[in-house]
Amino acid sequence: MSRRVSYTHLSFLLFVTVAAIFLNWNAINASTRLYNLIVVLPSGALCLLFVFLIALSERRKPTDVLSESALKAKRKATLGDIVLLGVFALFCLSLTTLGFDIATFAFVWLGILMGGEKRWLAPPVFSFLFTLALIKGFGSLFPFPMPLMVF
Helix, strand or coil, X not given: CECCCCHHHHHHHHHHHHHHXXXXXXXXXXXXXXXXXXXXXXXXXXXXXXXXXXXXXXXXXXXXXXXXXXXXXXXXXXXXXHHXXXXXXXXXXXXXXXXHHHHHHHHHHHHHHHCCCCCCCHHHXXXXXHHHHHHHHHHHHCCCCCCCCCC
16 A cells, blocks of 8 residues: 555645635634634634644545556546536536526536436425525525525
């Protein structure tokens, strides 16, 4: 067994770390009031904790030499991750144009389909319930209205 470092994985973890530190620093500099930091600081701290745990687990785990079929499967999974990241970028861009509710519903539905769900009723039902819970939860947390189309 040889130990091989994935430089794309390490660069992504570095990017996430820098982004989390920058967002937390920026939020603290903007305002130290609780309503400004209630979501940003805990999520940034969790993000940094996850990056640390992932880096620690990758450091200890040896990797084997992969077969051709395993390499193809890994490339396919990486392509799926990139497509999901692109769909997430579209979700973020559509929050203000489509509304938080429609954008969330569509993103969750597409994410479930990309995850391989075969049942036709599960994606819309779960997307609807998740969107409803998210809107009600965020609506009670934040003191400002979110742009919504349906709810």
